[in-house]
């Protein structure tokens with residue numbers, strides 16, 4: 001099991017993070033946010049805003065995509081994560097579910113699950129079975145299909161398997177990249193329920209979603225990224241009432257006189273939003 005970080009600290013602290021791909025692409029600039037223990041934090045933003053890049057930086061997978069942290073710090077509890085590899089992140093209790101449900105299509109459901117948590121080193125078979133049972137309790141559909149090739153599962157089932165595989169490492173912080181992408185509305189609803197359940201069991205979630213309505217309904221706090229910078233931060237319910245979020249991310253047409261709630265842009269005297277997230 002990953003070592004428990006001290007409870008007084010926010011679980012994840014990202015401070016003034018700059019990320020580039022090669023020499024030409026500046027993907028994140030001075031991004032700061034925190035994920036407190038047991039919370040759900042949503043990251044919203046248009047295509048190319050830098051959401052996936054932030055998850056990669058935290059999970060140590062940035063280098064696999066030829067990206068690099070060029071400034072700033074990432075801590076999970078007392079463990080420094082910037083410049084580390086995915087194994088260091090998994091050992092610290094941080095696991096990413098990548099976008100696009102990347103399951104091993106030729107392996108069975110069971111084999112896919114058993115690849116989860118490999119970075120934790122040798123675990124007793126009983127520990128692995130226990131982790132698998134917890135996954136099956138959350139996703140009974142996977143329990144019915146243990147010997148089926150993952151490539152033959154539906155899109156929703158593959159997403160469940162991708163999440164289940166990450167949960168095999170018993171993460172304290174789950175990084176979820178677009179879990180609802182391309183799924184039918186009923187499955188989106190099920191995924192939202194699952195995120196709630198995972199969080200209720202004590203795992204914090206950093207959730208990247210294009211489906212802003214879903215993300216804001218699940219999150220305690222949310223941040224809006226625009227072209228590599230945090231533009232708006234605050235409690236999710238307040239952010240959902242801001243004109244910008246309603247117009248740009250929720251597809252609504254706000255009435256002219258509507259107030260903007262308590263969400264704030266970085267650089268203002270924000271005490272609730274970015275700094276306290």
Ligand SMILES: Nc1ncnc2c1ncn2[C@@H]1O[C@H](COP(=O)(O)OP(=O)(O)OP(=O)(O)O)[C@@H](O)[C@H]1O
Nearest residue numbers: 021025027045046047048049050051052053054065
């Ligand atoms: N491997 C890479 N090499 C070069 N540039 C990249 C790479 N991955 C992402 N980028 C660029 O970095 C910026 C941020 O991309 P990122 O994928 O993090 O955005 P995003 O908000 O997750 O968008 P999307 O929803 O489309 O995935 C974009 O300009 C993108 O083109």
